[in-house]
Amino acid sequence: MEFFLSKLNDREFESLSADIISDELDLTVEKFKAGRDGGVDGRFWIGKREGIIQCKHYWKTGYKGLISKLKKEEVDKVKKLNPIKYVFFTSIPLSRENKKEIVEIFSPFIKSESDVWGEDDINDFLSKKENQNIVEKNYKLWITSTQILDIVYNNAIKGRSESTLSEIKSNNERYVITNNHTKGTEILKNSNVIIISGEPGIGKTTLANNLALYYTANGFEFCDIEESISEAEAILRQKEKKKIVFYCDDFLGSNVYDAISNKRDSHIVKFINRIKKDDSKKFILTSRTNILAMAVSSSHRFQNEDLREDEFLLKIEDLSDLDKAKILYNHIYHSNLDNVYIDEIYKQKRYKQIIQHKNFNPRIIEFITNNKRISRIKSSEYWNYIVDKLDNPKEIWSNFFQYQIDDPVRVLTFLTVFNSGVIGESVLSKSYSFYKQNFKMNTGSTDSSFDAVRKLAIKSLLNRRKIGDRIYEYTLFNPSVSDFVLNAYLEDVDLVESVLKALGTRSSIDFLNSLKQNNRISRSIIREIQSELFRHFCDIKLIDRDWDYLVQLSCLDILNTRVVNSIEKFIIEISSYKEARGERLYELLELLIDFNGNVEIKDFSFVAGYIQYGSLDREDINKVVELIRKYDIKDEILFENLSDEVDSYIREVFADNKSSANLEPYIHSSYDHEHGEFVLDFDSGGIEHEMESILDTIISELDEKLLDYIEIDGADIIESIEIDQLVDDFISSYGEGYEEEFRGGYSSGGNSSCDIEAIFERN
Template identity: 55%
Template sequence: MEYDFSKLNDREFESLAASVIEKTYNLKVEIFKSGRDGGVDGRFWIGDKKEGIIQCKHYFSTSYSQLISKLKNEELAKVKKLNPNKYIFITSKTLSRINKKEILNVFKPYIQNESDIWGQEDLNSFLSKRENQDVVERNYKLWITSTSVLDILINNAIKGRSQFTIREIEEKSYRYVVTENHNKAFKILEENNVIILTGEPGIGKTTLADNLAILYTAKGYEFCDIEENITEAESLYRENEQKKILFYCDDFLGSNIYDAINNKKDSHIVKFINRIRKDNSKKFILTSRTNILNKAYSLSHIFQNLKIRDNEFLLTIENLTNIDKAKVLYNHIYHSKLPKQFIDVIYKDKGYKDIIKHRNFNPRIIEFITDSSVIGNIKSENYWTYILQSLNKPEVIWEGYFQNQTDDFVRTLTFLTVFNNGKISEEYLRDSYNTYLRIHPLNFGDNSDKSFESVRKLATKSLLNRNQIGNEKYEYVLFNPSIADFVLGAYSNEIDLICNIFKSLNSQVSIDYLHTLLRNNKINKVYTSRILENLFDFFYESKLNDEDWDFLIALSSIDIFNDAINKRLETFLNIIITADRPSGERLWELLFILTEFEPKIKFQNFEFLYGFIDDVSDEDTLKRLLDFVDENDIDDESILMQINILLDKYLLSIVNDNDLDIDYSKHITNSYNYYDGYYEPDVDINGIEDEIRQNLDSFLDGFNENILDKISFSTSDILSNIDIDSKVNRFLENYEPDYDRDSHGGFYFGGSSEDDIDAIFER
């Protein structure tokens, strides 16, 4: 087994060393606060009076010659002064037999034999033994970066996007600092199976969610990154009811809040949350910005009924304690590639305290100000000013880099990614980029290569990340979510630029995102008409010729009362309702437009609905469809039959998923089998059927009764297709969680109680 000690900072390595010696010699090791140690990183007692000393050197990337020089010139004098009865030396470097002999000779007689000298290979050998796994698990970062855990993570990630998400999470885990928020989150997730982590941007929600995801995935849960696609998650849930699955959704609702609520996805989300809460074989981790969650709560009665803001599975990430902030800052500095003169700036006059105690301290800003690739051409003498500016005005943290250290072409790739809702495939980004070059004036400046391949290499790892999502397929996402915040804030009035970006993207995803931005006031509403008219002028004829109905529906629904597009919108609606079997997936929006648009559309027949109702699978679209059929007195037998089928399918799914909250325990009693001598369950099948029927009838109260009568809909048909026996058997199965709820699964989540920030930063 190989462990990656490079992921540990020096303080973490000292803690690991103490755990190893404690387990090896079965004794208690005292660990002293960080700082000037006088040659002591740990102390233990042999008997009552004989003192043993541990000294650690985390010189992972330092040459052996530098290590031995330091031991001879600095550490030997300290050891002589301490005069311990036993001295144990531990390093993360690989040591040869000759190296050990040399170290032994340096520290004689304090080191008594080579077994008291531990190198990288000795640590790996110790930690690989099964009986020592408790030491590994107590040192979270070491455990999470071990080869065995990495294999588990990749193997347990559901193929596709989830596999690449878990790889990306793992690559960042070495910067993680376990804080009290981790303890609280772990407890909530264990007890409730669901957690929503909320807080201000950059406070560390995603980082905490990522590391909780790693923890559970490594412990046997399959990892599924659902990206708000609840339908995908529901399907996966039904296919794997017996498996342990961790569902993960970063930036829950996010900028799509209005889309989620107006398209009635909130009911899907709440039902899925409730389903997970009742199933101990599943976990659900979500993150959401505080303002987004509050807005969703104010707009959605479904979220209000769930009491999502005061529920036991909600954890608001508060400001970190000063000691936690110190650990975060120290860890980022330790793992940064900052030149020494820049690090000295942070240490000068204990400047790290000013950073830690700044009102705007958060992990995202710390990541930014310690990233050497972002700092660029800043000189060390200007570095402190740069740090303060970043802390004082975090909303413009990307301004200097974005506007001064990039060109129009790198910015173009960033714009295209931002306005495609933060994610875009490489093929699609290339096409959009080439279109943008043709339609938008750019400063070509020098004769450098402006091809997509050349520019994307410049943008990658500075403003964009390039992730592989399949065989020779790649996807681009923002290097940091705050880039979108900056772009939307800085360029929201650049209407020509915005319109040309959306023309270049030419996708429903981007149009949906535009709708969201306008409704969320990220783009001034004053410009709504101008943007819509511009895009309608550009897209209308081509999309009509291509019969791209869903795109036109998405674009039209931005503002159906805009006089400038009224005539063309009326023409489009008349074309779609008379087209030969049109098809699409935006039935809810289409029915909304047809119902609300003035002048009223006159229908010759309703055959245009055939291709739009094939696969309706959500409650709100079904309700709107039934209301539309009733309002227009539709008697088309094919449509009515299809509605009946869709209702059957949908209601059967909510029964199978127990969204009706059937309490099977009320209908099961235990009777004693005297012949075999044990209790066996006695199930009242009729009672269960009656409860299902009653709950179905109650659920259907919100559906159009006229249409239910017209199609002679009967809940008896649903009941006849339900396998009650399998549901009872599943209910009787006892799901036991794999973790001890009191022991945190054997992980050490405690933090130092020391309040000495200076000691952490002592060099």
């Protein structure tokens, strides 16, 4: 059996070498994180003397490059280390003369030629049956071995399946095992069916490919199906007792309506249910989330069978920075990029900017490290090319957005983008209805109701999350959606005006203002949009107007006196409006304080109602104090309501801060010799003083004039603290091992940033 070591990157090769020596010598081998190693890739101990493993992958460089490196750099390192035993690994083939030369270079530390491992030695070791545990531990090595490839090839059902498997096998060297792979394998093991969904470029097909390879390598026949479930059903009947993994990339494709109108959904549901009940069968599907949502929303059969319970949604935020680092490193390693290009990524640790970029996406990483794509780009321009593709991933979204979704889904996306990327469900529903009634939108023959359309948009372009009892909000599935929309549609003034009219929110005007501040939109367009929105605002009844919206709208162009004068008239209307609406307190305060002009208000009792039914934060409280001072208000009801709300605010903020306070300096551990255990004690006076400091800080952030109008009983708040419970909560937050923490023996683990730097460290 032959193993293709070239499929491994240098970090993976080092890990394999350490596993081999650990097994060969029956010793524990310490592996070190990737990075500048000082000549040590692994360490073991013989008695009290240190043994060293050194690895040089060098399958790209060849023997001459290897020897040159050893003579120039590695010999001096070994002399300084002075190990009792030195074992050398390389992935290139070595002749007997080659081994002799390496032994001579490292004499007397390499004792014999058996301590020099080349490609053939590694293959011989891994081919032995007793060493299969090491092979299987290194997934990429195992899955690309000749034996497994033969199994995979022989298990491909002839025709398209054979071709698909061949393509899958040739593209898996860049694959990185992340938690998604483990989760996917577990789902298939337990339920036999997995529908992998996610945004374009997230890695749906790559994960599906490797799950299919895994099962095929473990004796399952591989069957690639497209949209014809009848084809899969026929194979199932023929091979009822065989182990089969069915594979369907891009489930239903863009022909979802055809599938449902022709009643194929019932066949799909029946087939999936059969697979779920048969552990000898597996079904792996990928689907664009909008297609899956569309299918479920359009098919009662899919809804009744809860098709989405088999969904495994891939999200970029589920990848740690370390996972992203491995993905990037693997792509660079196998990219065949010239060193001058790779240097641009390593320069000033720029790889961190890629890993932490909001638009990080495996497809973009593949795009920017594709040697053929950048062949015409100068190395000096390469970094700018990378930044541009990350900042403006048009080629990722354009086709999907323009051709794979319809107008209603696009409108929901526009509304979310222009509402600063976050929008409540009630606002989105209302805005969508307004847009649908007043502007041109091609709905086709499909259900264009809000409920139907939002289900299509969820998880393809939008996320929906619960933020309260029956309260939901929507965010963009990926920040790059906003980038694409702005790049593609911002100059369409009619569209932007339509979307902003439909929204009518402060957030939308804030977003427009940010575009102006960042010079993304011209002043002439801003004025045109502002005038149109102002005319629209004046047509709305007082009770339905968003007051602060008007304030923000005027800020787009403060020279628009027409808008400012209208705000003054609007304030007079508000003061005579008796229905208190607490959620509008801050908007009311801004209007009264910032745009009073020649307005005269004699009775401020209406403000008290807004305070009573509001939920004040620090800014609200300080604004109320500013209002009282500005107009010299004497209203006792207002003061009483303000006092109650300030007390509630302080207690709430204090509760949050006291539970997160660091009490470690006030908690002590001592050893009880009589009972043979550690005992924890605490300084209650010190903790109480810490609480007083926290309370003083909260109060100090409020307007100092506040105490001229109300009293704050800080002593009552402090007396309400249960010190014992506070300490118990603090200690329990450490979980298991908290005693070691207070004894000073606790270690918090590795530094993620250092681990990332180590991956990209050049030896």
